[in-house]
Each structure stands twice: as C-alpha cells, then as structure tokens.
Amino acid sequence: MSAPNSASTTGIDVLYGNHHGWLQSWLRRKLGNAFDAADLAQDTFVRVLAKREPTDVREPRAYLATIANGLVANHWRRQALEQAYLDALSAQPIAFAPSPEERLLILETLEDIARLLNGLPPAVCEAFLLAQLDGLTYPQIAERLGLTVNVVQKAMARALTHCYQALYTPAP
Known part of the structure; x- marks a missing residue:
C-alpha cells in the first residue's frame, strides 16, 4: 500500500482540524454519549482516509x-443485534448458556451477517432471514409477510445476488 501524497494528507489535516470538534459534538447529540461519539468521529475520519479521494469538498x-x-446506523444495528442476542440468551436455562468466548464468536458472526445484508430493503432482508434462519418455505414466507410466492x-x-x-x- 502506498503512502498518501502530501497534498491529500494536508487536506485531511485541515478537514480534521477544522471539523473534528464539530463532528464529535454532533455525534454526541445524536448518540447521547461522548464515548461512542468520540469513537465514531475517529471512524469517520478513518473512512475519509480510506476513500483516497480529494478532501477539498465544498460542504x-x-x-x-x-x-x-452510516456509521451511526451500523452502530445502532450492532447494538440491536447484541441486545436481541442477550435477550435470547437470558431466556435460556443456565446449563445451555455459551461461554464468553462462544458469545463473542456469535456476536461477531451476527455483525458479519448484518454487514453482509446491509443495503438490502427490509422486506428482502426479512424474507431472506426467514428462509435461512427459520427454514421457512417460500409459500410460508409469502403467507407470513403478506406477499405472493413470486x-x-x-x-x-x-438477496442471494447481493x-x-x-x-x-x-x-476497489
């Protein structure tokens, strides 16, 4: 991987210097917590660096x-997945509770699945999950979602193409 040129680094430096504080405050209001806001502000600038595009944007x-x-949406989706998993886990008898290592692997797998399905319309995603996780047939999915089999x-x-x-x- 080649080092970024000095012009693009300077642009990012200026972008970061002029807008990092604003972005962190904006995220803190959106998330209601300074720690996640700080993390997502940094992640935002990591994404800017990864894009390798000119940073002299008009706005x-x-x-x-x-x-x-986009990062906030991913953050909330990850929290929702984790909470759903913890709720399901708390409903299980203690004898069947997975170890902390197994929990981490399961949460990482759920995050991978959520990232994989990111960008699909909710109805397409729901149909896919009903087929893959619940093992429902297409007619059963159609009935449950109020759709036609077609x-x-x-x-x-x-979903499969995606x-x-x-x-x-x-x-790229």
Missing part, C-alpha cells in the same frame, strides 16, 4: 455527516 460538514450517519422468489434472488456480490466481488 465538508455535510460530507462528514453523511459518512458519520415476490418472495424475486426477493430471495435479489450476498454473492458482497462476498466475492473484489473491493
């Missing part, structure tokens, strides 16, 4: 807020 705060909004088939094709592309298409 830097809008640019940073757009990136940060719509479920198209949703599954879209997953295949996410897993096997090389990153």
Whole structure:
C-alpha cells in the first residue's frame, strides 16, 4: 500500500482540524454519549482516509455527516443485534448458556451477517432471514409477510445476488 501524497494528507489535516470538534459534538447529540461519539468521529475520519479521494469538498460538514450517519446506523444495528442476542440468551436455562468466548464468536458472526445484508430493503432482508434462519418455505414466507410466492422468489434472488456480490466481488 502506498503512502498518501502530501497534498491529500494536508487536506485531511485541515478537514480534521477544522471539523473534528464539530463532528464529535454532533455525534454526541445524536448518540447521547461522548464515548461512542468520540469513537465514531475517529471512524469517520478513518473512512475519509480510506476513500483516497480529494478532501477539498465544498460542504465538508455535510460530507462528514453523511459518512458519520452510516456509521451511526451500523452502530445502532450492532447494538440491536447484541441486545436481541442477550435477550435470547437470558431466556435460556443456565446449563445451555455459551461461554464468553462462544458469545463473542456469535456476536461477531451476527455483525458479519448484518454487514453482509446491509443495503438490502427490509422486506428482502426479512424474507431472506426467514428462509435461512427459520427454514421457512417460500409459500410460508409469502403467507407470513403478506406477499405472493413470486415476490418472495424475486426477493430471495435479489438477496442471494447481493450476498454473492458482497462476498466475492473484489473491493476497489
């Protein structure tokens, strides 16, 4: 991996210096907590660095807020997944509770699945999860979601194509 050129580094330095404090405050109001806001502000600038695009944008705060909004959505989705897992775990008898290592692996797997399905419309995602996790047939999914079997088939094709592309298409 080559080092960034000095012009792009300078642009990022200026962007960071001029807008990091604002972004962190904006995230703190959105998240209600300074620790997560600090983490996501840093993650936002890591994404800016990873993009390798010019940083002389006309509306830097809008640019940073757009990136940060995606990170906030991922943060909330990850929290929801973790809470759903912890709720399901608390409903199990203690004898069946997984070890801390197994819990971590399960949470990491759930995060990987959430990232993989990111970008799919909610109905497509729900149909895919009903088929893959609950083992429902297309007619059962159609009945549960109030759709036709044909719509479920198209949703599954879209979900499978999306997953295949996410897993096997090389990153730019």
